[in-house]
Amino acid sequence: MKLASAFKYMNKDIQQVERQIREVTNAENSMIQSASNHLLNAGGKRIRPIFVLLSSKFGDVNQDKIINVAVALELIHMASLVHDDVIDHAMVRRGKPTVNKQWDNGTAVFTGDYIFARTLELLKPFKNNRLHTVLSNTIHELCIGEIEQIRDKYDVEQSFLTYFRRIKRKTALLIASSTQMGAIAANVDRATENMLNRYGYFIGMSYQIIDDILDFTSSEKELGKPVGSDLLNGHITLPTLFALENSNVKQAINDFFLSDYADTQYIYDVIQTIKHSHAIERAYQVSQQYLEKALALVDGLPNIEEKRLLKQVALYLGERKF
């Protein structure tokens, strides 16, 4: 289900965003075109554009500008997903290196770069320096988050702080930028802009934690990738961090990482163990805490229809199953 369908009256805006994403990623080069199409057709919740659109309603409507900002944020998200693929492909290839996969790597890198370059072209006309400042800081942090994700792979000794700092950079700041940039583009007053930014940040943290939970609890069909992919790929997320407090689980995960993936059946048992352990519930509670912080912030916002919607989106994201 696309989030947009829950908010019918935003459909027109969302459709405009979709159309423009297609236009921007339209390329003469057939390789880029098919990679972009693949991404577009894979869909996505478009939560970043939705947050831009909702936040902008707290200020002056400047439709074209707002849509451009919404498109830009979704494109940056898409570009980072494409670059993420390089790492994930690397892992998939770990067992079976194929020429095809290696071709994909190079294409993924420059398709991501291409989408990124197109995004810059899109944002160029905006004179508001703060829009550019927020965005470039966020991209900067996003890159560090992604590199930290590589650095922290297989590290069963990493702390909770390391995990939270990483998901802040990797996910939460881009969502916080969505709400903030929607506000800036609509000349919303600073106090409201700050509240919207904080709201986005808390939602982003909650969102990523739920993503990390769903990687264990959802089905392969819903995820579009195997259950437990994070752990299989060496990523330690919040449920795993809680589960690592059990020394047997820790030993098992460590053995799996050290075995260089020889014994994959074994790790599936570990994934099942985590799935049915308290680790999931504890991670869920942390996610809920962030969500409640977001909801509390909404209360302070000016009383317009979108205030209610921001609450609904938060609740929807907190309850999503994939």
Next chain:
Amino acid sequence: MKLASAFKYMNKDIQQVERQIREVTNAENSMIQSASNHLLNAGGKRIRPIFVLLSSKFGDVNQDKIINVAVALELIHMASLVHDDVIDHAMVRRGKPTVNKQWDNGTAVFTGDYIFARTLELLKPFKNNRLHTVLSNTIHELCIGEIEQIRDKYDVEQSFLTYFRRIKRKTALLIASSTQMGAIAANVDRATENMLNRYGYFIGMSYQIIDDILDFTSSEKELGKPVGSDLLNGHITLPTLFALENSNVKQAINDFFLSDYADTQYIYDVIQTIKHSHAIERAYQVSQQYLEKALALVDGLPNIEEKRLLKQVALYLGERKF
């Protein structure tokens, strides 16, 4: 030899560029830091900054702005080199897939992104929209060029047009942007700016062709990579295009590509054949033609000291041995 040392009186500017590149790529994250240091210590001719600096002398000196543009162009070049590595690593891995190399892939992707993001931060303060337009168009074309390079790999049927269009996008436009952006940043009149842009373009074409020749004729020590790497990695460059006119050579290269690198000794004979064939001389002549076009343009420039230097740089680049 660094090109800068040939132009002593530019040394101060170049040193400022170097210092600022180090500052900009300075990162809290140790993984990014060591990747950036590796890049910086590997050196480079810094021809893009040199062209920015020289071009700017045809207008008003605005030192900080010029230096920032010079740094930005070198950083974009560096970021694209880092992303190029992903493809090259993929090829090196083709024979020997190692976990280490796969780690490098992910790091390379996001280190490149990080350098790119830092570049955007650097250029943000500039209000001149044309600076941003030139740069984002160039990055856009650069990405397409890189993807074309992947698409055209192993294609022994590709045309000369395909090759020239690819190196235009991949190399010449960024050098043309260097001369042009130096001019824009210094408020040089449009006629001179256009000449400088054309000069940069012709130099860029010549430069890339010579690079492609040196890949055959230089030594491994000078290149920093094995002689014939381009062909070994499936890249068809101008010398190879000329050599492909010989049906025996074509057959041999085709066999090599199809053999999936089983018979590498054989391809070294082909590389030796190309190295000592007329293909090198013919490619060199094409490079010289571009160089002469660049030199002819210099004649039309205003008579200042830098006019002589632009000629010297062109001649130096035409004669370089690595």
